[in-house]
Each structure stands twice: as structure tokens, then as C-alpha cells.
Amino acid sequence: MIASTWQWLTDPVNWSGPGSIPNQILTHLWYSAIALFVASLIAIPAGLAIGHTGRGRFFGVNLAAAARAIPSLGLLFLMVLWLFPKFSGSSGSAAFVVPSLIVLAVLAIPPILAGAYAGVEGVDPAARDAAKGMGMTGMQVLRRVEIPNAMPLIFSGFRSATLQVIATATLAAVVGADGLGRFLIDGQKIRDYPQMAGGSLVVAILALVVDLLLGTIQRYAVSPGLTGRRTSASRRGRSDGVSGSAESAGRSNTPLDVEISDPRRTVDSQPS
Amino acid sequence: MTWFIDHLGEVWDLGRQHAVLAGLPLLLGLLIALPLGWLARRFRWLYAPFTAGFGLLYTIPSLALFVILPLVTGRGILDPFNVIVAMTLYTVALLVRTVADGLGSVPGAVTNAATAMGYTPGKRFFAVELPLAVPVISAGLRVAAVSNVSIVSVGTVIGVQQLGLFFSDGFNRQFYDPIVVGIVACIVLALLFDAVILVVTRLLTPWLRATGARA
Numbered sequence: 288m289i290a291s292t293w294q295w296l297t298d299p300v301n302w303s304g305p306g307s308i309p310n311q312i313l314t315h316l317w318y319s320a321i322a323l324f325v326a327s328l329i330a331i332p333a334g335l336a337i338g339h340t341g342r343g344r345f346f347g348v349n350l351a352a353a354a355r356a357i358p359s360l361g362l363l364f365l366m367v368l369w370l371f372p373k374f375s376g377s378s379g380s381a382a383f384v385v386p387s388l389i390v391l392a393v394l395a396i397p398p399i400l401a402g403a404y405a406g407v408e409g410v411d412p413a414a415r416d417a418a419k420g421m422g423m424t425g426m427q428v429l430r431r432v433e434i435p436n437a438m439p440l441i442f443s444g445f446r447s448a449t450l451q452v453i454a455t456a457t458l459a460a461v462v463g464a465d466g467l468g469r470f471l472i473d474g475q476k477i478r479d480y481p482q483m484a485g486g487s488l489v490v491a492i493l494a495l496v497v498d499l500l501l502g503t504i505q506r507y508a509v510s511p512g513l514t515g516r517r518t519s520a521s522r523r524g525r526s527d528g529v530s531g532s533a534e535s536a537g538r539s540n541t542p543l544d545v546e547i548s549d550p551r552r553t554v555d556s557q558p559s
Numbered sequence: 560m561t562w563f564i565d566h567l568g569e570v571w572d573l574g575r576q577h578a579v580l581a582g583l584p585l586l587l588g589l590l591i592a593l594p595l596g597w598l599a600r601r602f603r604w605l606y607a608p609f610t611a612g613f614g615l616l617y618t619i620p621s622l623a624l625f626v627i628l629p630l631v632t633g634r635g636i637l638d639p640f641n642v643i644v645a646m647t648l649y650t651v652a653l654l655v656r657t658v659a660d661g662l663g664s665v666p667g668a669v670t671n672a673a674t675a676m677g678y679t680p681g682k683r684f685f686a687v688e689l690p691l692a693v694p695v696i697s698a699g700l701r702v703a704a705v706s707n708v709s710i711v712s713v714g715t716v717i718g719v720q721q722l723g724l725f726f727s728d729g730f731n732r733q734f735y736d737p738i739v740v741g742i743v744a745c746i747v748l749a750l751l752f753d754a755v756i757l758v759v760t761r762l763l764t765p766w767l768r769a770t771g772a773r774a
Binding site (some may be wrong): 288289292352355356358359360361362364365366368386450453454455457458459462468471472475480482483486487488491494495498 | 618621624627630636646709715716722726740745748749
């Protein structure tokens with residue numbers, strides 16, 4: 288079985304033309320990207336708002352927990368069954384693809400939302416108070432202190448959403464959409480196990496590569512004050528809060544070293 | 560609702576198989592993750608490669624894993640054994656880090672006190688460190704339980720007997736009732752697992768109630 292799977296994977300026929308492995312990888316990534324983009328547009332602002340204001344926390348926590356219990360395959364079938372008649376008039380494969388994309392986006396929202404709100408909520412209160420004491424408005428605190436500090440958790444939420452979306456995009460083939468799941472489903476119909484296993488290996492490798500890539504981006508997108516990437520002094524800044532940032536001498540850009548450009552310096556009276 | 564009542568026996572049968580496919584790996588995974596988590600704690604240099612390495616297992620999409628595993632196990636693709644192995648791998652992937660972090664959450668003063676009272680390292684582990692790590696491990700187990708129940712239903716695509724078969728049944732006949740019943744049954748099963756873990760955790764951690772802390 289292993290030999291024939293390898294043969295399928297290395298057969299040049301499967302590497303060019305429509306429906307080939309590279310094509311399906313691109314389609315798979317395209318579906319995933321659209322779903323993640325839509326989900327982020329909704330979940331990140333909502334998560335930041337929950338974390339910043341502390342309102343709707345109960346809703347956020349429970350949504351994320353409950354969403355894990357919903358079987359994605361069931362949701363997918365339900366959505367296609369419900370939306371198919373509404374799109375059947377339109378051209379091409381929209382009738383399969385649109386419901387699949389909706390399900391993917393719905394599945395991606397809870398982890399992104401949870402990461403965003405937990406990240407903002409977990410910001411050291413001392414850092415937040417210091418920012419307020421320096422005269423930042425609520426929005427400034429959010430933009431310059433809370434979001435940079437929340438980056439690791441925002442990213443990890445986005446990463447788990449990405450993994451879930453890539454995994455579930457495989458299921459989209461069951462309802463007729465394209466993507467790497469095609470090889471599994473088509474192979475199963477004609478009892479072609481090498482094609483199924485080959486397609487599965489490609490999905491698994493794609494998921495691994497995307498996750499490692501996001502991990503690398505995260506390393507460089509998160510402020511060095513949090514990752515300890517550059518100096519050991521900035522690493523201490525994480526646990527010591529304010530005093531640590533004083534140690535990271537010079538112009539190091541720890542999230543706590545904020546310059547006040549706003550001359551008004553009004554203290555934000557809103558409890559955050 | 561009438562569809563549900565008419566097919567109660569079927570829901571019960573598939574629900575039981577679903578519970579086994581999701582629940583058994585939970586126990587196996589915990590048994591495997593305990594020594595691995597202990598190792599990651601005992602030898603600090605193992606922590607990063609262990610948590611990252613087992614975490615990678617979790618990135619493999621479930622459907623892909625169900626299809627690839629027969630290559631490794633040598634069993635037929637429809638054999639539920641593959642699903643059990645796959646779910647165990649996912650459980651281990653989630654729990655190694657949790658176990659290591661849970662053991663790490665035991666205060667140093669407590670282990671020192673236990674040593675001073677004459678506990679051997681082995682006895683100290685089972686009598687002091689492991690019980691104190693239960694709340695953290697149980698939190699990880701709850702996540703694994705709920706996601707296991709959901710992932711097992713993906714086995715529908717390759718024809719494994721479990722609640723997800725209601726999804727494909729309803730989809731093929733363009734009939735909502737079985738899909739809705741399947742989804743609700745999955746959620747109920749997940750809640751049931753969650754409740755069992757919570758009750759067991761409560762029984763294992765009587766001191767949390769005594770001091771009024773939350774489990």
C-alpha cells in the first residue's frame with residue numbers, strides 16, 4: 288500500500304492540469320483564506336471589545352467552549368441542505384462552495400474570538416494602569432498597549448482556527464466543492480486507496496507547513512519585549528511589568544515604552 | 560421530534576459506539592500522556608521538543624489521519640481500530656503539555672515537605688504531585704473529550720459506525736431531521752463526557768471544596 292501511495296504521489300499526471308495536486312492545494316488554501324479573512328473581520332474586533340470593556344465575557348467564554356462540541360460535518364451538511372436551493376440558480380459550483388465557506392468561517396470565529404479577548408484580558412493590569420496614567424485614551428491603551436501585549440494569544444487563536452479550517456475544508460469535498468478532499472472522496476468512489484492516502488498525506492503536510500509558517504510569522508510579529516527574542520532584559524520585562532521595561536535600556540521597543548504624542552493627555556475615565 | 564422517537568433505538572446504538580470511539584481513546588491517551596508529561600517535567604530539556612512535537616500531531620486533519628493510519632497499522636480502512644488509534648494520538652497531543660504543566664503547578668514547598676516527611680520519589684509522585692495536578696489535567700481532559708466527540712463524527716466519510724452516520728443519511732435523502740438529531744446527540748454526548756470528568760475531578764479533589772476554591 289505504501290509503495291502504490293508513493294507511486295500516486297510521484298506520478299507526473301497528478302501534478303499538472305486542472306484538478307491536479309497543485310491546483311487543489313491552491314483551491315484549498317483559497318477557501319481557507321477567504322473563510323479566515325471573514326472570520327477575523329468579525330471575531331477580532333469583537334474579541335478586542337470584550338477584552339477591553341470586560342462586557343460580554345460570559346458570552347465569549349461559553350461560545351468558544353460550546354463551538355468545540357458542534358460536529359463540523361453535521362453543520363456542513365445542514366448548511367448545504369439549507370442553502371443549496373437558494374444558490375442552485377447561480378452558475379458554477381457556488382451552490383456547494385458558498386455554504387462550505389460559511390461553515391468554515393463560522394468554525395473559525397470562536398478560536399479567534401477567544402484568543403483576542405483572552406489576550407487583551409490577560410494584559411498585566413500594571414501595564415494598563417501605567418498607560419492610563421501616562422494619559423492615554425481608551426483607544427490608545429487598546430492600540431498601543433493591549434493589542435501588542437495580546438499578540439501571542441491573538442496569534443495562537445488564529446493558528447488553531449487556521450488548523451481547524453484547513454482540516455474542515457477537506458470535508459467540503461464531501462458536499463461537492465473542490466480542494467484536497469477531492470482526492471479522498473473521488474478515490475473512495477472508485478476504491479482507489481493510493482489516491483485517498485496520497486491526498487490525505489498532502490493535506491497533512493499542508494497543515495503542518497502552514498502551521499510552522501504561522502509560527503515563524505508569530506515569532507517576528509510579536510514584540511520582542513514579550514518573546515525575549517532580542518535581549519534577556521526585555522524578557523524580564525514580561526514578568527516584572529513596568530520595572531522591566533526600564534531595564535531594557537535605550538530605544539528598545541518593548542510594548543511598555545510608549546511615547547505620548549497626543550498633547551491633550553486626558554486620563555481615560557472609562558473603567559477598562 | 561417524531562423521527563427521533565421512531566429511531567430511538569438506532570440513536571442509542573450509534574451513540575454507544577460513538578461513546579466508545581471517543582471515550583476509550585481518552586483513557587488510553589491519558590495513560591500514555593502521564594508518563595510522557597512526567598518525563599517532560601523531570602527532564603526540562605525534553606519539555607520544548609515534547610510539547611511542540613506532540614502538538615504537531617494535532618495539526619493533522621482528522622479525515623486525513625483516518626485514511627493514512629491503515630498504511631501504518633495494516634488494518635482495513637473501515638476498521639474502528641484506526642479511529643481509536645487516531646483519537647488516542649489526538650488526546651496524547653493535547654494532554655502531554657497539560658500533564659507537564661499540571662505537574663509543574665505543584666508548589667515546590669509542597670514537594671519539599673513531602674520529601675521531608677519521608678516520601679520516596681515514586682510515592683511522592685502518586686500521593687502528592689499527581690493528585691495536586693488533577694485540576695489542571697482535568698481541564699485539558701475536558702477539552703480533549705469535547706473535541707474527540709466532534710472529531711469522531713468525521714469518521715462518517717469513511718463509513719465508521721457512529722452518530723455521524725445520521726448526517727450523511729439526512730444529506731443523501733435531503734431530510735433535515737436525522738442531521739439535527741445527529742448534531743444534538745453529539746452535543747449531548749459531549750456534555751455527558753464533560754459532566755463525568757467534572758464529577759470525577761470533584762471526587763478526586765475534596766480539598767478544593769474544603770477551602771471554597773473552584774475546581
